[in-house]
Amino acid sequence: MSDPKWLNEKEASMWRGQVDxxxxxxxxxxxxxxxxxxSRAEFELLxxxxxxxxxxxxxxxxxxTVGWDTSRIAHLLRRMEKRELIERYDCDGDGRGTxxxxxxxxxxxxxxxxxxxxxxxxxxxxxxxxxxEMEVLSRISLRIRAGIDPPGx
Numbered sequence: 803m804s805d806p807k808w809l810n811e812k813e814a815s816m817w818r819g820q821v822d823x824x825x826x827x828x829x830x831x832x833x834x835x836x837x838x839x840x841s842r843a844e845f846e847l848l849x850x851x852x853x854x855x856x857x858x859x860x861x862x863x864x865x866x867t868v869g870w871d872t873s874r875i876a877h878l879l880r881r882m883e884k885r886e887l888i889e890r891y892d893c894d895g896d897g898r899g900t901x902x903x904x905x906x907x908x909x910x911x912x913x914x915x916x917x918x919x920x921x922x923x924x925x926x927x928x929x930x931x932x933x934x935e936m937e938v939l940s941r942i943s944l945r946i947r948a949g950i951d952p953p954g955x
Contacts, residue, residue: 827926834922838915843878844887845919848912851888851904858903860893887911 809817835845850867851859859867865875879902882888887908890900904912931939 830922830926831919834918835915838918839911840915844882845912845915847875847878847882848887848904848908849916851902852909852912852916854904856903858891858901860899861902862899864902882908 832842835842840848846868847864850864861875861879862872865872868875879888879890883890886905888902889905890902893899893901928936
């Protein structure tokens with residue numbers, strides 16, 4: 803095995819800056835969501851459910867939407883069902899599976915959390931960038947994500 807190609811000072815500074823920035827942003831988001839009565843994981847699942855079809859979505863499809871494995875989805879959905887944030891019911895015409903739908907209580911919590919979340923994202927990130935910086939950052943993010951999740955994976 804060859805020796806690792808160490809980061810030079812400029813690269814290391816940029817990398818540490820990114821890691822530190824996202825750690826701070828993540829912490830603020832977690833605190834804001836907790837104050838609104840949701841975990842980040844619950845918020846991530848309620849998002850697609852609140853925007854989805856009235857008849858709901860299958861857990862497997864929900865997992866694919868957020869990029870989570872079946873086990874993680876199943877565990878969190880059980881917890882969310884106990885909190886009455888979501889409800890499960892048998893899929894009409896298909897006895898093989900269930901469908902998940904957001905409850906009125908889940909929608910109310912999501913709506914309250916979303917308003918604060920959007921304000922926080924604007925304050926911490928969006929409002930600090932010019933339009934040109936947003937365009938550059940968007941291109942950079944797409945390039946990096948393409949290297950993480952290449953086509954076909």
